[in-house]
Amino acid sequence: MKRLVNLKPRPATRWLLGALPFALLALLYLGLSSQRLADNPSDRLLPSPATMAESFLRLASEPSARTGARLLWSDTFASLERLFAGVAISAVLALVIGLACGALPLVRAKLSPLVTVVSLIPPMAILPILFIAFGTDELAKVALIVIGVTPFLIRDLQGHALRVPAEQWVKAQTLGASSWQLILRLLLPQLMPRLISSVRLALGSAWLFLIAAEAIAAQEGLGYRIFLVRRYLAMDVILPYVAWITLLAFLIDQALAWISRRGFPWFHAEEKDA
Amino acid sequence: MSQTPLLLARGVEKRYGDVPVLERLDFRVDAGEFVTLVGASGCGKTTLLKMLLGTERPSRGELLLEGAPLPDEPGVDRGVVFQRYSVFPHLTALDNLVLAEEFALAPLTARLFGAARRQARERAAANLAEVGLGQAMARYPYQLSGGMQQRLALAQALTMRPRLLLLDEPFGALDPGIRLEMHALITRLWRERSLTIFMVTHDLREAFTLGTRVWVFDRLRHDPQVPDAFGATITYDLPVAARTKATPDIPSPLIKESHA
Ligand SMILES: Nc1ncnc2c1ncn2[C@@H]1O[C@H](COP(=O)(O)OP(=O)(O)OP(=O)(O)O)[C@@H](O)[C@H]1O
Numbered sequence A: 001m002k003r004l005v006n007l008k009p010r011p012a013t014r015w016l017l018g019a020l021p022f023a024l025l026a027l028l029y030l031g032l033s034s035q036r037l038a039d040n041p042s043d044r045l046l047p048s049p050a051t052m053a054e055s056f057l058r059l060a061s062e063p064s065a066r067t068g069a070r071l072l073w074s075d076t077f078a079s080l081e082r083l084f085a086g087v088a089i090s091a092v093l094a095l096v097i098g099l100a101c102g103a104l105p106l107v108r109a110k111l112s113p114l115v116t117v118v119s120l121i122p123p124m125a126i127l128p129i130l131f132i133a134f135g136t137d138e139l140a141k142v143a144l145i146v147i148g149v150t151p152f153l154i155r156d157l158q159g160h161a162l163r164v165p166a167e168q169w170v171k172a173q174t175l176g177a178s179s180w181q182l183i184l185r186l187l188l189p190q191l192m193p194r195l196i197s198s199v200r201l202a203l204g205s206a207w208l209f210l211i212a213a214e215a216i217a218a219q220e221g222l223g224y225r226i227f228l229v230r231r232y233l234a235m236d237v238i239l240p241y242v243a244w245i246t247l248l249a250f251l252i253d254q255a256l257a258w259i260s261r262r263g264f265p266w267f268h269a270e271e272k273d274a
Numbered sequence B: 001m002s003q004t005p006l007l008l009a010r011g012v013e014k015r016y017g018d019v020p021v022l023e024r025l026d027f028r029v030d031a032g033e034f035v036t037l038v039g040a041s042g043c044g045k046t047t048l049l050k051m052l053l054g055t056e057r058p059s060r061g062e063l064l065l066e067g068a069p070l071p072d073e074p075g076v077d078r079g080v081v082f083q084r085y086s087v088f089p090h091l092t093a094l095d096n097l098v099l100a101e102e103f104a105l106a107p108l109t110a111r112l113f114g115a116a117r118r119q120a121r122e123r124a125a126a127n128l129a130e131v132g133l134g135q136a137m138a139r140y141p142y143q144l145s146g147g148m149q150q151r152l153a154l155a156q157a158l159t160m161r162p163r164l165l166l167l168d169e170p171f172g173a174l175d176p177g178i179r180l181e182m183h184a185l186i187t188r189l190w191r192e193r194s195l196t197i198f199m200v201t202h203d204l205r206e207a208f209t210l211g212t213r214v215w216v217f218d219r220l221r222h223d224p225q226v227p228d229a230f231g232a233t234i235t236y237d238l239p240v241a242a243r244t245k246a247t248p249d250i251p252s253p254l255i256k257e258s259h260a
């Protein structure tokens, strides 16, 4: 008998193992939902899959009476725009600061304490400040994501920048690299896949900040919709929206993973599961 | 050849805080010598290489490269191969070799384009073929064996034609068979290119087969109460009669014979 740690699932088995928890959850929901609906057909708490599909399709295809937009798509578009803007700004900021801190001891000495302190501020606590400073439109929501996510990215990248082996720094200098060239050809390419993996980790918090900001002040957006229909206990909208957000998050995560594997094969060479 | 030695050390001493690591280093090394450094672990061999590289400075005394004080940061006049992490993991073998030329020719972008790029790649390919990596040009370091990685590291260290080549246990992690191949390679490169080499090794046989000169590091003075009271120095400086110096004026037939 092999040790447990050496037993690896085959691809088909692995797929099944991954799908099993989902199937169990779905079964559990179906059981509970049909039971409640049998007791009370107008129950709103655990709507049947058919009701949810119907509501979801309605939001996706019928123009809203008030704005004329198809709500699912306008919500999705608004949310993704904020999410991408926030995460992109964070990533660029983190990359620039991470590169500077990682490469230049002079910058590191100046910036590190600041980054450490800023990263300890709970972003949600300053959301009111953001609304006061930037108004309640797009800027405040993007700013919340940026403030919430950037310090984490900077600290992560700076850590990785400092872990580039000293031997490589020395070697590059013996090949004649200037400081700028060291950043460009040694540090930047080695940090890019790190940035992608940090962003993948940070996307969870980015969604959290996005939905929180949308819940408080917005006219459209996935988070806004969920918190709006909560008043009517419209679980038939909330649950599909949550599933939709999860699907979007999953697709973004997989897209980033794919880009990283394609662009930086050397980075993924040591990973256990590709 | 000029009168000034390639490398001169005068009363060099290195201490970390209060702990002396190396002391009383006085030596002279001429162009074409192959110095091998042996000694117990922790006696300061790597520290000496670091001072030659410029990543550490002597606490006292001076190191002169061709009569001028050694620069206190790494530069193209001193090439290096470490036991590990000597090549860039994010570049293919070929790109690893092209890199130095890109640094030299493209200060701003550190990348070459068009004809310059093609020529640089051709030169790099020739250099790779010379160290036996002709078939592995498109591979990343993680796709190379340990021996191939060190061949790549050697070829890379030589791209800028350094005055000194510093090797810190470059073959320490390799199998005995591969190690012999590497000995043949380094001997050939040393002779063909008239290199001056400093090589740290833990293998005495390696030290005596490769070096023209073997330096043995040890502590001369010892205080049983305070083991760290004194630093190590070069206790023996042994010439190896069987090895001739790689000076440019060696007649070429001799060169051809000796690496057969
Ligand atoms: N940055 C440092 N700070 C303090 N002490 C150091 C530092 N670097 C090295 N030392 C000390 O200097 C001594 C010599 O180290 P060095 O790495 O030169 O030894 P070595 O001869 O290369 O050993 P090995 O054969 O194991 O590689 C060791 O005692 C080590 O603890």
Ligand SMILES: [Mg+2]
Binding pocket: B045, B046, B047, B168, B200
């Ligand atoms: Mg050492």
